Amino acid sequence: MTLTFFWIFGAIAMGSALLCITRKNPIACALWLVVTLFALAALFVLLDAQFIAALQVLVYAGAIMVLFLFVIMLLNLGRPGPSDIKGPLGLGVAVLLGAALLFLLQPMTRTTLRSAITLPPGSVPALQQEQGIVGSVANPLFGAYLIPFEIASVLLLAAIVGAVVLAKRKL
Amino acid sequence: MLLSPALAISAVLFTLGVAGVLFRRNAIVIFMCVELMLNAVNLTFVALAQSLGLGGQVFVFFVMAVAAAEAAVGLAIILAVYRHKQSVSLQNMNLLKDG
Numbered sequence: 001m002t003l004t005f006f007w008i009f010g011a012i013a014m015g016s017a018l019l020c021i022t023r024k025n026p027i028a029c030a031l032w033l034v035v036t037l038f039a040l041a042a043l044f045v046l047l048d049a050q051f052i053a054a055l056q057v058l059v060y061a062g063a064i065m066v067l068f069l070f071v072i073m074l075l076n077l078g079r080p081g082p083s084d085i086k087g088p089l090g091l092g093v094a095v096l097l098g099a100a101l102l103f104l105l106q107p108m109t110r111t112t113l114r115s116a117i118t119l120p121p122g123s124v125p126a127l128q129q130e131q132g133i134v135g136s137v138a139n140p141l142f143g144a145y146l147i148p149f150e151i152a153s154v155l156l157l158a159a160i161v162g163a164v165v166l167a168k169r170k171l
Numbered sequence: 172m173l174l175s176p177a178l179a180i181s182a183v184l185f186t187l188g189v190a191g192v193l194f195r196r197n198a199i200v201i202f203m204c205v206e207l208m209l210n211a212v213n214l215t216f217v218a219l220a221q222s223l224g225l226g227g228q229v230f231v232f233f234v235m236a237v238a239a240a241e242a243a244v245g246l247a248i249i250l251a252v253y254r255h256k257q258s259v260s261l262q263n264m265n266l267l268k269d270g
Contacts, residue, residue: 006173010180017184017207021191021200029200033207036184040210043180047173049217052231056213059235064206064242071246072199075253084197084260094193098186105182109175118222127225141229152236159240166247169254 006046013039024085027078030068037061048124050133177218184211198249198259202242209238 013036020032037060044053128136141149184207191204213231220227249259256263
C-alpha cells in the first residue's frame with residue numbers, strides 16, 4: 001500500500017518535473033515545479049520525515065517559488081515570445097548527456113546497506129515516538145550540528161545583504 | 172523497503188534538472204532546474220536517513236537554507252543583468268566572449 005502511494009507520488013513528481021523543463025512559458029515552468037515540490041513533500045511523509053515535508057511546503061513551495069514567480073512577473077517574462085529552448089543540436093546534446101547521466105546513476109538504485117552501519121528496522125519511528133517528530137530533528141541540529149547551524153545563519157545574513165546590494169540601483 | 176524506489180525517482184529528477192540546465196536559455200528557468208536538482212538530492216538524503224539515522228534530515232535542513240540563499244542572490248543577479256541587457260536570455264550574456 002505504501003509502495004503504491006510512493007510510486008504514484010513519484011510518478012507525479014517525475015511527470016511534472018518533465019513538464020516543468022519543457023514548458024515555454026516561465027510561469028508554467030514555475031507552477032509545474034510547485035507541483036513537483038508538493039509531490040516530493042508527500043514522498044518525504046512516506047519516508048518518515050514529516051517535519052521535513054512541512055518545511056518543504058513552507059520554504060520551497062511557499063517562499064522560494066513565490067520569489068521566483070515574483071521576479072518573473074516583475075520582469076514581465078510571462079508574455080508570449082520566442083521559445084528559449086535550444087535548437088535540435090543543443091536539444092540532442094542535452095538528451096544524450098541526460099541519458100548518459102541516467103545510465104551512470106542507475107546502479108544507485110541497487111544500493112544495499114550493510115547491516116553493520118544501519119539502524120535496526122523501525123528505530124526511526126520509535127525515536128520519533130519518543131522525542132517527537134520535530135524534536136528528533138532538533139536534537140541533532142542543536143547538538144552535533146550546532147556549529148553548521150550557526151554558519152548557516154551567517155550565510156543567510158550574507159545572502160540578504162548581497163541581494164540588497166545587487167538589486168538596489170543606488171545604495 | 173522504500174530505499175530503491177526513492178533513489179530511482181531521485182536519479183530521474185536529478186537527470187531532468189541537468190537536462191533542463193543544458194537545453195534552456197532562460198536564466199530564471201535554469202535556476203528552477205537547479206532547485207530541481209537540489210530537491211532530488213534532498214530525496215536521497217531523506218531516503219537514506221530512514222536507515223542510517225536522522226542526520227540526513229538535518230542535512231536537508233541545511234540544503235534548504237543554502238537553496239534559499241542561492242535563490243535570493245541569484246535572482247538579484249538576474250535583476251541586475253536585466254537592467255543592463257533588457258533580457259534574461261543567456262545568449263545575450265557574452266561580455267567575456269572573444270570578439
